[in-house]
Amino acid sequence: MLAEAPESDWQTVDPSDLVLIESARGNVVFALAPEMAPKTVKNVLTLTREGFYDGTGFIRAQDNYVAQWGDTDAAHSLGSAEKTVKAEFDREADGLTLVALPDTDTYAEGTGFIDGFPAAWEDGRAWLAHCYGMVGVGRDEPADSGNGVELYVVIGQAPRHLDRNVTLIGRVLDGMPAIATLPRGTEKMGFYATKEERAPISRVRVVADIPEAERPVYRMLKTSSASFAKLVEARRNRRDPWTKRAAGHIDVCNVPSVWQRVR
Amino acid sequence: MLAEAPESDWQTVDPSDLVLIESARGNVVFALAPEMAPKTVKNVLTLTREGFYDGTGFIRAQDNYVAQWGDTDAAHSLGSAEKTVKAEFDREADGLTLVALPDTDTYAEGTGFIDGFPAAWEDGRAWLAHCYGMVGVGRDEPADSGNGVELYVVIGQAPRHLDRNVTLIGRVLDGMPAIATLPRGTEKMGFYATKEERAPISRVRVVADIPEAERPVYRMLKTSSASFAKLVEARRNRRDPWTKRAAGHIDVCNVPSVWQRVR
Numbered sequence: 001m002l003a004e005a006p007e008s009d010w011q012t013v014d015p016s017d018l019v020l021i022e023s024a025r026g027n028v029v030f031a032l033a034p035e036m037a038p039k040t041v042k043n044v045l046t047l048t049r050e051g052f053y054d055g056t057g058f059i060r061a062q063d064n065y066v067a068q069w070g071d072t073d074a075a076h077s078l079g080s081a082e083k084t085v086k087a088e089f090d091r092e093a094d095g096l097t098l099v100a101l102p103d104t105d106t107y108a109e110g111t112g113f114i115d116g117f118p119a120a121w122e123d124g125r126a127w128l129a130h131c132y133g134m135v136g137v138g139r140d141e142p143a144d145s146g147n148g149v150e151l152y153v154v155i156g157q158a159p160r161h162l163d164r165n166v167t168l169i170g171r172v173l174d175g176m177p178a179i180a181t182l183p184r185g186t187e188k189m190g191f192y193a194t195k196e197e198r199a200p201i202s203r204v205r206v207v208a209d210i211p212e213a214e215r216p217v218y219r220m221l222k223t224s225s226a227s228f229a230k231l232v233e234a235r236r237n238r239r240d241p242w243t244k245r246a247a248g249h250i251d252v253c254n255v256p257s258v259w260q261r262v263r
Numbered sequence: 264m265l266a267e268a269p270e271s272d273w274q275t276v277d278p279s280d281l282v283l284i285e286s287a288r289g290n291v292v293f294a295l296a297p298e299m300a301p302k303t304v305k306n307v308l309t310l311t312r313e314g315f316y317d318g319t320g321f322i323r324a325q326d327n328y329v330a331q332w333g334d335t336d337a338a339h340s341l342g343s344a345e346k347t348v349k350a351e352f353d354r355e356a357d358g359l360t361l362v363a364l365p366d367t368d369t370y371a372e373g374t375g376f377i378d379g380f381p382a383a384w385e386d387g388r389a390w391l392a393h394c395y396g397m398v399g400v401g402r403d404e405p406a407d408s409g410n411g412v413e414l415y416v417v418i419g420q421a422p423r424h425l426d427r428n429v430t431l432i433g434r435v436l437d438g439m440p441a442i443a444t445l446p447r448g449t450e451k452m453g454f455y456a457t458k459e460e461r462a463p464i465s466r467v468r469v470v471a472d473i474p475e476a477e478r479p480v481y482r483m484l485k486t487s488s489a490s491f492a493k494l495v496e497a498r499r500n501r502r503d504p505w506t507k508r509a510a511g512h513i514d515v516c517n518v519p520s521v522w523q524r525v526r
Contacts, residue, residue: 063439063443106368143507156420161498181445184440246424
């Protein structure tokens with residue numbers, strides 16, 4: 001189905017919106033959503049470019065919930081990044097291209113996609129949805145404490161109750177199996193009991209900062225395209241001989257990823 | 264919260280409805296739902312008691328989808344188990360105790376719980392829901408080909424489109440981290456490319472067949488109890504200081520497990 005989509009339904013992802021993590025588990029690439037969380041994304045880009053994440057590791061893996069990386073020990077300096085960042089749990093829906101799914105959602109008035117990312121909306125506000133692979137900034141009790149020194153990714157059933165409680169900044173495009181198979185931590189909330197259990201992260205870079213010849217290149221099926229609508233409909237009503245009863249519905253977190261690595 | 268539940272809100276799980284898998288990944292225990300799939304459960308019990316699964320292994324792990332075990336090579340005899348089993352994708356809702364959740368569901372008219380298991384219903388029919396940890400019988404194209412020689416478990420976002428397309432027979436109570444962290448298979452649908460990649464399963468037993476002193480014992484919070492209703496409401500509207508906005512809703516697959524190992 002994706003193979004049939006015309007070239008005009010795809011767009012190349014801006015390498016400034018891509019982050020590459022090199023870790024003992026392999027490479028992980030995630031896409032940023034600056035339109036949804038500009039201040040937080042800016043802080044994460046600063047932390048990345050100043051080497052904050054280099055030498056950190058995966059610190060937490062909680063089964064059917066999230067895995068987390070970064071620095072809990074504040075051993076690394078924040079450099080010129082901000083210590084607090086205004087919460088970007090949601091934003092005005094005005095000015096965004098919301099592509100609605102036709103089905104009802106348990107958690108929100110509307111769900112669908114915003115520029116490739118799963119999202120939800122209600123009463124004029126819109127936010128990214130906590131689907132598998134979505135990346136958020138861990139925070140303490142204060143709403144503005146999510147500065148990006150700890151990032152988490154959803155590895156199980158979508159914890160949609162976290163929507164509008166944490167700032168989501170993007171989605172993992174490659175490397176989810178490596179993260180999802182991290183040994184689960186034995187401490188509370190899946191934190192590892194010892195530093196030795198952490199899978200080390202050697203280097204994290206903004207893809208735009210990598211020499212062009214070495215960069216991974218991604219494209220995204222425009223979620224506003226006819227091809228995407230066709231993909232969603234094909235998943236809502238599967239017509240293969242194995243399927244005995246088409247679902248007739250789809251949850252936003254069951255829509256397949258629209259990103260592809262090109263090179 | 265569970266600690267406050269009175270003794271009368273719990274029930275001990277019948278050891279005849281529990282299966283213990285011993286594998287290279289550790290022990291896995293799952294509970295059967297004979298009320299929802301009597302013929303299929305009977306066949307799985309026969310296969311278990313006649314040693315069909317002993318010496319098999321985990322044959323498939325597809326990221327954000329399912330892991331599967333059993334025998335694809337038909338190297339093992341079916342013994343006195345049936346080769347085909349009438350599909351038990353759903354059943355009459357009459358005669359079941361349906362405990363409904365108050366929120367809408369994307370896939371069905373109603374969702375909630377039946378005797379501890381997540382479920383959905385519509386137009387007088389009820390079925391188990393494909394939540395994390397739910398166990399189903401793999402099948403080929405014919406609806407009656409799910410005889411139990413391959414069993415799968417959900418390890419990611421609930422694939423609810425499989426509801427009413429496969430017979431679900433129960434849920435994993437213990438051992439999900441071991442299964443969810445299985446290396447993902449590189450073949451189509453996450454099958455392992457080589458037999459060497461399979462995590463071996465040494466022995467599978469019905470817990471009732473294990474000497475009483477060695478048996479694991481489980482209890483279940485009755486999903487028809489006031490304590491369960493309280494638990495659901497506490498999750499729908501979290502009142503901890505970290506939560507800035509209570510969800511006000513809950514998906515059936517986000518309700519925590521109601522099983523506990525007692526011994």
